[in-house]
Amino acid sequence: MVTTLTKPARTGHGPTRAAWFVVAVVVLVGAAGLSVVVGANPMSPGTVLGTILGGGTDESRYLVWDQRIPRTAAGLVVGAALGVAGALIQAFTRNPLADPGILGVNAGAAFFVAVGITFFGVTSPYGYVWLACAGALVLTVGVYTIGSAGGDHAGPVRLTVTGVAIGAVFAGLTTGLTLTHPDSFDRMRGWSAGTLLERGFDVVLPVLPLVLLGLTLALVAAPGLNSIALGSDVARSQGVDVRRTRLAVLAAVTLLAGGATAVAGPLVFVGLVVPHLVRWTVGSDQRWIVVGSLLLGPALVLLSDVLGRILVLPSEMPVGIVTAFVGAPVLIILARRRSASAL
Amino acid sequence: MRLLPASSPTRRLLVAFVLPAAVVFAATGCTVAGATSPDASAGPSATDASTHLVEHARGETEVPNDVQRVVVLEPVQLDTTVALGVIPVGAAVLNEAAGVPAYLGEDAAGIATVGTVPEPSVEKIAALKPDLILGTESRHSALYGQLSTIAPTVFMATQTDPWTDNVALVARALGDEAGADQLLADYTDRCAEIADTYDVAGMTAQFVRPRDGILTLYGPTSFAGSTLECAGFTIPERDWEESISVDISPERVLEAQADLVLVSATDVTDETLVPESIRSNAAAFPGLNVVDQSFWITGVGPLGGMTVLDDIDRILAETK
Numbered sequence: 042m043v044t045t046l047t048k049p050a051r052t053g054h055g056p057t058r059a060a061w062f063v064v065a066v067v068v069l070v071g072a073a074g075l076s077v078v079v080g081a082n083p084m085s086p087g088t089v090l091g092t093i094l095g096g097g098t099d100e101s102r103y104l105v106w107d108q109r110i111p112r113t114a115a116g117l118v119v120g121a122a123l124g125v126a127g128a129l130i131q132a133f134t135r136n137p138l139a140d141p142g143i144l145g146v147n148a149g150a151a152f153f154v155a156v157g158i159t160f161f162g163v164t165s166p167y168g169y170v171w172l173a174c175a176g177a178l179v180l181t182v183g184v185y186t187i188g189s190a191g192g193d194h195a196g197p198v199r200l201t202v203t204g205v206a207i208g209a210v211f212a213g214l215t216t217g218l219t220l221t222h223p224d225s226f227d228r229m230r231g232w233s234a235g236t237l238l239e240r241g242f243d244v245v246l247p248v249l250p251l252v253l254l255g256l257t258l259a260l261v262a263a264p265g266l267n268s269i270a271l272g273s274d275v276a277r278s279q280g281v282d283v284r285r286t287r288l289a290v291l292a293a294v295t296l297l298a299g300g301a302t303a304v305a306g307p308l309v310f311v312g313l314v315v316p317h318l319v320r321w322t323v324g325s326d327q328r329w330i331v332v333g334s335l336l337l338g339p340a341l342v343l344l345s346d347v348l349g350r351i352l353v354l355p356s357e358m359p360v361g362i363v364t365a366f367v368g369a370p371v372l373i374i375l376a377r378r379r380s381a382s383a384l
Numbered sequence: 385m386r387l388l389p390a391s392s393p394t395r396r397l398l399v400a401f402v403l404p405a406a407v408v409f410a411a412t413g414c415t416v417a418g419a420t421s422p423d424a425s426a427g428p429s430a431t432d433a434s435t436h437l438v439e440h441a442r443g444e445t446e447v448p449n450d451v452q453r454v455v456v457l458e459p460v461q462l463d464t465t466v467a468l469g470v471i472p473v474g475a476a477v478l479n480e481a482a483g484v485p486a487y488l489g490e491d492a493a494g495i496a497t498v499g500t501v502p503e504p505s506v507e508k509i510a511a512l513k514p515d516l517i518l519g520t521e522s523r524h525s526a527l528y529g530q531l532s533t534i535a536p537t538v539f540m541a542t543q544t545d546p547w548t549d550n551v552a553l554v555a556r557a558l559g560d561e562a563g564a565d566q567l568l569a570d571y572t573d574r575c576a577e578i579a580d581t582y583d584v585a586g587m588t589a590q591f592v593r594p595r596d597g598i599l600t601l602y603g604p605t606s607f608a609g610s611t612l613e614c615a616g617f618t619i620p621e622r623d624w625e626e627s628i629s630v631d632i633s634p635e636r637v638l639e640a641q642a643d644l645v646l647v648s649a650t651d652v653t654d655e656t657l658v659p660e661s662i663r664s665n666a667a668a669f670p671g672l673n674v675v676d677q678s679f680w681i682t683g684v685g686p687l688g689g690m691t692v693l694d695d696i697d698r699i700l701a702e703t704k
Contacts, residue, residue, distance in 0.1 A: 081633030099667070100638060107664045108635050165656050223479045223500065224650060231596025238597030238634060239660050355639070356598055356631035 061323055065336040072343035076113040080104060081350045081357050107241070115240040116343040116360070119301040120311060122252045124338020125259045126297035127312025128319070128330045132266045133290045134197040140313040141298035143201055144291070147307040148208035148215070149180025150299060154232060155215045159225040166244045169232060170303045174251065177299030183207060185291060200291075235308040235361020237346050248300040255296030259331055262289040266327040308361045310368025311341055317375045341367070438557050441521035441539040442528055448515055448536070449559050455512055457504050457519040458540070459485075460547055463685020464554040465518070466492045468563045474512045476504040478682055487679045487691045510534045518557060544628060547607055547684045567686040572614065574693045579616030582700040589617035590642035593629075593681060594649075594659035601640055602629045607684045608646075611692045617644065634661035638668055644699070645669050648677035673699050 077093075078086050082104055092101040126141040134143065142148070153176025157163035163172065181204075188196075188203040219226040231238075265286035268276035273283050301308065319333035345363035352358050435446040455474040456462045462475045466488050474496045477483055484495050496512060499505035502523060509517065514535045519527065522542040531537040538557040540550045548568060555564030578584065591608040593600040602609045604619050606628035613619060620642050624630055632639055640662070649657035652674045662669055679691045 080635045082635035099665075103664055104635055107660075162651075164654070222481055224482075227595070231598075236596060241660065350633065350635075355633060355636055357633040359596075 058323055058329065062333070062336070065333060065340070069336050069340045069343075072340040072347070073113055073117065075347050076116060076343045077105065077109045079347050079350060080109055081354055111241040111245070112237040112346065113343065114242065115237050115245045115304055116346050117339045118245055118249060118252055119237070119305045119308065120339030120342030121335050122255065122297040122301040122338070123308060123311040123342070124315040124334035124336075125256060125331055126294045126301070127314075127338075128316040128327070128334040129259055129262070129266070129290050129297075130294050130312070131316050132270065132327050132330070133287065133294070134201050135270065136197075136201065137317065138313070139201070140309075141294055141301075142208065142307065142309075142312075144204040144294060144298075145180040145184045145208035145211065146177045146295060146298040147302055148211040149176035149178075149183075150174070150302040151229075151233060151307065152176055152211040152215045152218075153179075155218045155225060155229055158228050159218055159222045164228065166239055169306075170244055170247060173303035173306075174248070174299050177295060177302060180207065180211065181291065181295040181299070231359065232306040234359040235306040235364070236359040237305055237342075238357065238359070240304055244304055248303055251296045252300040255293045255300065256335070258289050258293035259297070260328075262286050262293060263327045263331045266290065270325075270327070306361060308342065308364050310364050310372070311338060314368045314371050314375075315341055318371065321375060321378070436559055438538050438553075440553060440557075441541040442537075445532075445536050445538055447538065447557055447559070451516040451558060453512065453514045454516045454518065454558075455498060455509050455514040455535075457498075457517070457524055458501060458543060458550075459682050459688075460543065460550045460684040461518040461540070461554050462492075462495075463488065463683065463687045464551045464564070464567075465558065467567050467686040468555065468558055468560050470558055470560075471495065473514060474498040474509060476501045482678075485678050485683060485688075487683055488687060506530050506534070516557060518554060543684075546605070546610070547689075550684075551686060564686075571686055571689050571693070574690060575611075575614035575616070578693060578697055578700065581697075584616035584700075587617055587644060588620050588642040589644040589646065590620055590640050591646045591675075591680065592640050592648070592662075593677065594647060594657070594662075595631075597634050597659065597661070598631050599634060599637060599640055599659065599661065600629050600631050603627070607688070608680050608692065611689055612646075612696070615693060615696050634659065637661040637665055641668055642671070644671045644673070646673050646675045646680070646699075648680050649674050650677060652676050671703065675699075 078084075078089050084101060084104060088097060088101050089105055091097055092105045097105065123141060130139045130141050130143060131137060133139075150173035153172040154163075154169050157168060157172040163169065184200060184204045184207050187207070188200040215229075219229050265276070265281045265283075268279045268281040269283060269286060276283050276286075298312065315334045315338045316330055319330050319337055323329045323333050342360065342364065345367050346360040348367070349358040349360050349363040352363070434450070435448050438445050438447050451470065454465055454470055454472045456465055456472045457476040459478065462472060462484070465472050471491050472495055475484060476499050477485075477497050478501050480497060480500060483497055484492050486493075496508070498508040498512070504519075504524065504527070506527060509531065517531050517535050517537040519531060519537060519539050520541075520543055521528075521539045522544075524531070524539065528537060528539060538553070540553050543550070551564055551568065552561070555561045589612045591602040591606070591612060593602065601622070603622075603624040604610060604613055605624070609619050609628070622630065622639065647658055647662065651657060655674075658672075658674060662672065666672075675695055679688045680695070683689070683691055
């Protein structure tokens, strides 16, 4: 089978890799725990535990069940989706600077949300979800159609260029729309920073099937990506259906990035940095990069969100601003390493 | 209703895409206007009986006593000029789609808009041939030179100063200080009337503006806060960080509790605009009222103040 033929370049990862995944799981569980215990309204861990076990006051029940647990769930879904989408798009385009937004997902989602806010009076995060999903899907399908026009199937370079171009056009339209409608600008401001505030289960659950489908596609397509990394011809000779793998990857990226953006708005840097961190530590096997990103993505989002809750008390900083602050230095460190992580 | 005014979606779509183009034209037009205007800043500078000297944030300016065509660039200036019976010929507005706020009444409905408050259009202002322009140093500082070639221009320092001070400056520019004193006296009387009628003394009130989950609490120095205190309410004590308002996390929503809690919305009939944090704690907010932000937040001035007081009167009458 394919998997046996496409062993990662570096071997002998066995015990190290197992240890890495144990650490990643511990970090993720720790991040989720912090996300339930730490908040802008301090509460002792004992009170939190008591509340989860059925006790607590009205206020502690509100804090735990209405605020922290739903937003922790949202952070898990968004982080997992963005991490995996980032891993896929970097492998697909063989571009270490690619992030899920490169196919126009964020631009499409933002434009649809802006139109919904401006012309149809949509005001709730629940309303944004469907607009953002629709925008992400429509724009990626558009990018794929244009990128694959002219006979040849959609290659990564064409798709990237088309995605960046169309994304820029729609970002411009969104800016034009919000600058001329200050009310929309006000509402979009929160959304476009990326936030987990008031993203309850009513927002997360409708998106969950899309994200799960995207994750499944990602796990199915990851082995094929290993072969494609060696070139289309090699992949074909190894029995990989290049076209089908690419379609699966694109569909997965759209579902994952679209779903994440629908919940939280465009969170920058998560999809870019997480796969780098994973590649740096577990090597270049796409299967492990996907699984690693699935663990580290939510850990990064949750830790950033926890930071955002305590940085500007008594207010909160949107998680998207924190991920930018946390992500940029990490990326610089990675870029300054002597050997860039192989793709 | 306020969210989606009469204009059709297509028209607004058109506006959204045509306006940026218009801005470009305006920007290029500006330089031409600046270059061709004769003797800059001279205007009607001859000190005679037909003008009066106004001291303001950018120095001193001679203003005609009988101004007919005023352009205002700040909501408090729009409100005050309308209240004093001088309907401006042009006004910068917060939201071009919504235009001049409805609470200002029919007389104000026909005022031409000259761009937005942060970005007024010098071209449109010049086209109105004003004889007085009112602006704000903290917002329109860079435009002062251009504006003063068009007409005598008076700037207030900032929009965060106590609003009654800004009302007084507008009155001095219009040469109608007595009128402004009367307006402010009427406002204070109306406050006292409400405080007496409903026995407000000892009651607390908190005005809250929800924004993307975050709650903005308005303090005693804000327009809404000062009007509530004028009507006899006390705003619950907290550290206002020397600002007119403080943002709090939804986790701290209980800090917004008061005998009377007012939540602003663009559409008071849309219950989904009440933030989830307050809806989840309904028991802690028995005295909750949704109010119209078009005058509670942006209606700074004597007319807006009276409208807010009317709203407080209505709410107290309903709850009694």
